[in-house]
Amino acid sequence: MVQSITIEEFLKLSDKLPVLDARAPKEYAVGRIPVAQSFPIFSDEERATVGTAYKQQGHDPAVLIGLDLFGPKMSEFVKQANKLAPEKEVLVHCWRGGMRSGAMAWLLDFSGFKVYLLQGGYKAYRQYIHQQFERPYKLLILSGFTGSGKTDLLPYLPEQHQQVIDLEGLASHKGSAFGSIGMAAQPSTEHFENLLGTELLKLDSTKPIWLEDESISIGRAQMPKPLFDQMQQSPVIVLQVPQKLRVQKLAEEYCRTDKAILTTAILKIKKRLGGLATKEALEAIETGDMEKMVEIALSYYDKAYTFELAKKQHVLQLELQSINPEENAAKVLAFAKQHQLI
Structure with missing residues (x-):
């Protein structure tokens, strides 16, 4: 039948x-x-x-x-x-x-x-x-400079009964010139939307949903504009982690990455870094000085982040002194409760 x-x-x-x-x-x-x-x-x-x-x-x-x-x-x-x-x-x-x-x-x-x-x-x-992206949601956006450990703490939030969608996991990209490193091949924008819509259907739209702050493009995958616009208007918790810790974290991650892949990533942002900074970053990769390479790259990414953050409407700053994801997840939740976001 x-x-x-x-x-x-x-x-x-x-x-x-x-x-x-x-x-x-x-x-x-x-x-x-x-x-x-x-x-x-x-x-x-x-x-x-x-x-x-x-x-x-x-x-x-x-x-x-x-x-x-x-x-x-x-x-x-x-x-x-x-x-x-x-x-x-x-x-x-x-x-x-x-x-x-x-x-x-x-x-x-x-x-x-x-x-x-x-x-x-x-x-x-x-x-x-597409109808799912038009629905109103109670979104909470987790933000912070590159290397703040936003993605690392996301898995600890569901353990505290929080709803989370890992956008970078669905897009298989970390959202920068270095974003494809260690990730599987990206889905098309169409299939990224399918994956994202499927996650939204699993959740209770009347309760908070945590998302990591993203540009409208995550690698080659495009965020659905109605949902992206909601994210722009939602409360943003900014993780303020000392630059030294961010540099150490990223340098440790990139030590395990092939030099040719790092070189390609630096060349993607060559125009924004400028000729001298690009030359110094490439030399740092060649000599294995990952901290110096990261510091140079962050000079661009931190400026870009500051520019994008200025567009947000409801920004709350949370000072953190470590990059321990479990500890920071607990601090984020306590901070959100303090500000009556959850």
């Missing part, structure tokens, strides 16, 4: 049932429902062939070409579905809930599966995700 369901129903069932994405691999790679498994009815090349036929010859000839491509693969699709869904109950979607997911749903239904088909397809999911 094939049952057509809404995106809300679809996502609720996705907690316990396999989700099969019938779109082409390229579409899946750009962005997907995070729990979905790629189950393409056509390869990228086959999709292009059917699409060209539709444009040049019309609907009916394109359908016949699609059936010629689909037919020989039907038994393999059923075998794969049996492995993925031994209970013979699945969720299926394509781009708009049209022919591709319809054909796959028919085949699996014919083969004894109970199939739930997403109304409006992935397009409906994307609209639903």
Whole structure:
């Protein structure tokens, strides 16, 4: 039996049932429902062939070409579905809930599966995700100069029953020229939005949600503007950590990084550093003087941070004398309670 369901129903069932994405691999790679498994009815090349036929010859000839491509693969699709869904109950979607997911749903239904088909397809999911960014949230922004340990203390907040979203973790980037070091490949902006929207759906929007202060771009991933605008208007707790500690922390981290990667990162900000500072930073990398390299880089990043902080509306400064993340998380929460933010 094939049952057509809404995106809300679809996502609720996705907690316990396999989700099969019938779109082409390229579409899946750009962005997907995070729990979905790629189950393409056509390869990228086959999709292009059917699409060209539709444009040049019309609907009916394109359908016949699609059936010629689909037919020989039907038994393999059923075998794969049996492995993925031994209970013979699945969720299926394509781009708009049209022919591709319809054909796959028919085949699996014919083969004894109970199939739930997403109304409006992935397009409906994307609209639903964008709606999450328009909702009002009680955001608390954790800020501070580069090296203040903001990211390090985030994991300790949920231990104290706080809601947290790690934007840099979702974007797989730390938000600077050095931000890709030690991180996995970044998702597209589309998929970053999907991951972020999924996290928001898990949380209670009436209770505080902690986010790290970010630019609208985190590497190549772009923040959704409605949510970014809310962040700009939300209370900001600025971690004031002595520069010496920040330099030591960053230098220790970069000691384990390949010199060529650090050189590339410095060259990305060459225009902002200026010729002499760039030359000195490159020499410091070559000689292994990571503290000097960090000090030079921070001369740029601290100025940029100060400029961006001036745009915030509600800023609270918290003086810290260590970079111990567990201790600092406790101090941040005490500070937030003191100022009636939580």
